[in-house]
Amino acid sequence: MAVEAGTQQDERVAGRVWTVRLDPDGRPSAGAVRLSCSRPACADQRIPAGASAGRKAAIAHVNTHLSHIRAGGGPRAAAGCACRAADCAWHTPEPATARRGGGTAAGAAVRCGGPVVLTICSDRAQRLWRVAEMCARCAAATSDCRVLDTAAPTLPTIPPAAGRAVAGAGMQPQPAASAAGPSAGAAAVFSDHAPCPAADATAGAGPAALPRARTGSPAPAPRQVKRWGRIGQRTVPHTLEPDVLRLELIDLGNAFRAYQQRPQPDLALLAELHERKAHAFSLWAHVSGDASLRREAQRAELAAQTTREMHANRTGQLPGDTTPADGPAVERLLTRGQAAHARTVLAHATAHSPHPGAEVRLAVLMLTLRAAHAGTGNITGQDVTGWLPDTAERVLQQLVAADWLHLPHTVDDLMAAPPEDPTPFTIPALLPDRPRPFTFGKTTRARISGWAQKTVGDRKIRKKKPTAATRLLALHTAAHTRPDGRLGHPRAGGLPLDQVAAFTALKPEQVGEHADLLVAADWLTEADTGQGQLRGQLADRVLPLSGLL
Known part of the structure; x- marks a missing residue:
């Protein structure tokens, strides 16, 4: 070859x-270049302006x-x-592995x-x-x-010797096209050179008319069903059986890609897709015996559950409840699962506060939320003053003296530090080498900490000059609400007054006074402490801060 x-x-x-x-032309430091062309008619050019000008001239x-x-x-x-x-x-140049077979220049030819x-x-x-x-x-x-x-392709020509060979084989050579034809310089070449059976009958009748081109388009071939597809990063093999499973996986992959093109998210539809994926991948793992498919099915099941919780959090409906919610959907800051973690932190602060006072308990709660993941966090004097305007320094001194809080400097240094220079702190009981009281991660910790900061620093509550007990009551009511904003579980009818008093470090008969203060601050629309229950409802403006029970 x-x-x-x-x-x-x-x-x-x-x-x-x-x-x-x-x-280069002359000394390299001069910067001049010489442009040369291989065509003899082109003379060399000296360009003193440098390589950039030389490239422009060469182009x-x-x-x-x-x-x-x-x-x-x-x-x-x-x-x-x-x-x-x-x-x-x-x-x-080809890689060395490609030249092991002894490729040469002849091979390149x-x-x-x-x-x-x-x-x-x-x-x-x-x-x-x-x-x-x-x-x-x-x-x-x-x-x-x-x-x-x-280059334009050239038309094939038949050498005279080849024409004589064809004639010698018993076949007539093709006559050249007449000058009056559409292509005067080229002859039509057909794949079938056998003589026409009716040639003798039409020999004396002049040139034979060519048959007309068929105007009708050929019938389209039957469309074949697509036997393979992709879902996620996996290819659905065309040999997968049963066919129902293969078609379901292909349809799921198309459905996920179509969902990504939607202008607005639909969490209910996305949860349904994840649920279908979990079921289909479970069957696929059973058929193929692939353990990774089973793990993918478990991840899809968790994704479906999380997406349903997000949908319930946005619409304010319980999972499985098909009753349409009254009014527009509320975009809540915490999901149902995050609200459960928030209630865990509230209970932990109540049980592990070194002093029973409301001011110490509020500081313990806010500091615990900042250090819940690794036992360490950052704080500024402005943060503590926002929680406890009048008793910030005294409360921090109590926590340091009880060995509950460790600071690198004194409390006075912390309070005097500028806001852009936060002070690191450590809570020894929350360090990773101790038993872990919480199971949530960094994202959930940050979300719960932000929720508590917005609740404690509510603008309308601040205007009422609240005490630490009032702010603790706002946190407790926000964390224990139903989707419609009512306090407590439906069967209980409200929040047990003794539990509210234990969290806020108040006596049960004092809870009503602070609840009225929250009503005046438009945090609650109503409040009633009769029959040992705190009954009421969050105002519409703070429904995004409610933690669904």
Whole structure:
């Protein structure tokens, strides 16, 4: 095959090559370059302005040659491959593994083929440009090579010797087309050269009329059902059985991709898709025995549960409740699961506060939320003053003295530090080497801490000059609400008054006074402490802070 390619190359005219290059002219520090062209008619040029100006001049010179080539008819179909004439030395070097079989230049010659194309190649340093007529295969094998034009194909011709051979075989040679025909310079060539059975009957009747082209389009082939598809990062094999499972997986993949194109999210639809995926992947794992598919099914089941909780959190409905909610959906800050974690932190602060006072308990709660994940956090004097305007320093001194809180400096240094320079603190009971009281991660911790900060720092409550007990009551009521904003579980009818009093460090008969203060601050719309229950409802403005029971 290599010999045949070389023979054909020798019979054709040589492909044209133009090489334009830039070289330093004189001392390198001078910055001058010399532009030279391989065409004898092009004289060298000295460009003192530097390499950048030299590249612009070289590109302009190349464009001049390209315009002359286009004016002359473009690349020649009869030209030989210029790369082949150079022993295919322009090709990109192959890796060592590809040369283990002993590839040589003869092997490279086999690659020549395809139409003749006009190409331009340049090196990465932008100092050499080569315009050449070469074959398409060599152009594809050359790095930084761009095809500019392709030679028009030539019509096949039958040599006279071949015509005599055909006539000698008992077949009539095809007559040339008349000048009056649509293609005066080319003859129609048909694949079937056998004589027509009716040739004798029409021989004396002049040229035979060609049959008309069929105007009707052929009947479309029956559409085949797609037997494979993709879902997530997995390919559904076309051999997967049963067919019902394969079609379900393909349809699920299409449904997930269609959901990604939706302009607005639909959490109910997304939860249904995750649920279908969990069921389908579980069956797929059972059929194939692939353990990774079973783990993927478990992740999809968890995703479906989380998405349903997010949907319930947005709409204010319990999971499985199909009754439409009254009014617009409430965008709550905490999900149902995060609200459960928040109630866990509230109970932990009540049980582990070193002093029973409301001020100490509020500080313990807020500091615990900041250090719940690793036992450490940051705080500023402005933060503590916002929680406890009048007793901040005294409360911190009590926590440090009880060895519940560790600070790198004194409390006075913490209070005097600017807000942009927070002070790190440590709660020894929450360090990772101790038993972990909480199971949530960083994201949930940050969300709960932000929820508590917004509740304690509510603007309308601040205007009423609340005490620490009032702020603790606001936290307790926000954490124990139903989707409609009512306090407590539906069966209980409210919050047990003794539990509220224990959390807020108040007596049961004192809870009503602070509840009235929350009503005045538009935190609660109503409050009643009769029959040992705190009954009421959160105002509409604070429903986003409610933690669903």
